[in-house]
Amino acid sequence: MLVRIPFGRSFEECEVEDSRIQAHLEPSWPIPANPDFSVENALSKPIGSKSLDELAEKAGRILIITSDNTRPVPSKTTLPRLVARMKKASPQSSIRLLVATGLHEWSPSRSELKEKFGQALDYLEEVVIHSAKNIDSLANLGSLSTGNELYVNTLLREAELVVAEGYIEGHFFAGFTGGPKSILPGVSGVETIMGNHSPRNIDHPNARCGVAEGNPIYGEMLEAARLAKLRFILNVVLDGRKQIISTFAGDPVEAHRCGRVFTLKCCGVKPVPGDIVITSNGGYPLDRNLYQLVKGISNGALIAKEGGVIVACGECVDGVGHQGFYEMLASSSSPSEFLTRLRAGEIWREAQWEAQVLAKVLERFRVVVVSRGVDSKTVESMHMMHAKSLKEGLEIALSLKPRGRITLLPDGPSAIPLPQ
Secondary structure (H helix, E strand, O other), X not given: OEEXXXXXXXXXXXXXXXXXXXXXOOOOOOOOOOHHHHHHHHHHOOEOOOOHHHHHHOOOEEEEEEEXXXXXXXXXXXXXXXXXXXXXXXXXXXXXXXXXXXXXXXXOOHHHHHHHHHHHHHHOOEEEEOOOOOHHHEEEEEEOOOXXXXXXXXXXXXXXXXXEEEEOOEEOOOEEOOHHHHOOOOOEOHHHHHHHOOHHHHHOOOOXXXXXXXXXXXXXXXXXXXXXXXXXXXXXXXXXXXXXXXXXXXXXXXXXXXXXXXXXXHHEEOOOOEEEEXXXXXXXXXXXXXXXXXXXXXXXXXXXXXXXXXXXXXXXXXXXXXHHHHHHHHOOOOHHHHHHHHHOOOOOOOOHHHXXXXXXXXXXXXXXXXXXXXXXXXXXHOOOEEEOOHHHHHHHHHHHOOOOOEEXXXXXXXXXXXXX
């Protein structure tokens, strides 16, 4: 059969013997919704909250938090509707847009902003790209119950109404995207993010895809959202083609909970452990770099047999994506040696969580990265194998597992492997 795996804006393809493939695990997507109707309907029927119109009516300074260019949030559809409703309810208000970059870096041109956010830009007072490392742009909102100090962008403290848009899917250690992630890590300071993504938290058994309750990372994010006074969210759920299939709006806790339930219903898959698991990051924009590809790899690890091989496809047009992520693994003699030093407190630097998640996978599985955006030397120095095509990647996997049965997980981040 012909196997097609998302890769950039296209696919990687290769013929595989039918007898080799034991399972094809994909979300059960419903028919896509009419995007305009879905968003308007959600805004008209908010979950657990006053309407956005009521919230905006007396707010002079409004802040909308949105995602950067590494996330497929359909802002051209969602953002104009958010802005139009609030402007109608409060014509005198000033509305700022804060782009939640977390620890990413983005310096967009005006044309890039227009491409991402559409006509809503014409009605915004200002667009600010968050910088987690700019101390002057951060405000301390106090301590979380964990002892972590919550530093966020100063615009949150100045705003009379904070609203966030985003999308919901499984997240490899926070449980789910969307909801409180707009605040932490989205618009938080580097030290706050480091504390939330600590080695101890990453090692917690509930810090995994599809788990929110009892997940220490998600729990702290939720507390941060409350302290930052996030009042209203608009979160969409997207199918494999990045089309809206449902929209949830309202209270950040209740609306996100409803969105999570819906997402699990659509995206939960029962693992069929394979000697070889072929997966991806769902194509562009999530497979822009190797750093992000860890999401697909980690979900593949929830399905692979112990000692199996994970073949992860990612275009990686931006290369590795984070130098520190590369250096931590490349400077270690093995994944286990890196983890030992990390857990002993000898390492404390950005992106350690991504390296930690990947190293934990590499202790148990072999990983083949199929990419033309990173070279063999780079991938191999990070204790993985490299291939330039899916065909080549599968050949490597079969050389390690000659009788291997294959499980296909075409869109790693979208599918949520249910606990076995």
